[in-house]
Amino acid sequence: MCEECSPKDRRARRRGVASVTELPPPALAESGRLVDATRTKLVELGREDDPNGALALLLAADLDAGTTAGTGKASIARAYLQAMDAATKGVTGASSALDELRKRRERRRGA
Secondary structure (H helix, E strand, O other), X not given: OOOOOOOOOOOOOOOOOOOOOOOOOOOOOOOOHHHHHHHHHHHHHOOOOXXXXXXXXXXXXXXXXXXXXXXXXXXXXXXXXXHHHHHHOXXXXXXXXXXXXXXXXXXXXOO
């Protein structure tokens, strides 16, 4: 096409990067029932500085916030349990759900 039939776009366009609004960093595990319980358990076991413990606190904060629903919440809960298991792995005094079941079975049988 010629320039008469299809003239160039003469609108003034801004070139360059538009300013980006900076959001405040998310507060890591502020407060909530699950966050408090998780922090208490990690401190009790001496794993509050463990990366898996930090992940568990972050996921606990997500669950406490209640912003996700349905399958999103289920997947966060699953990831939370995995992070807690990894954070408490190999710690004496840490018990898993399986350990609790074994203890209950032993008490029931009188062992």
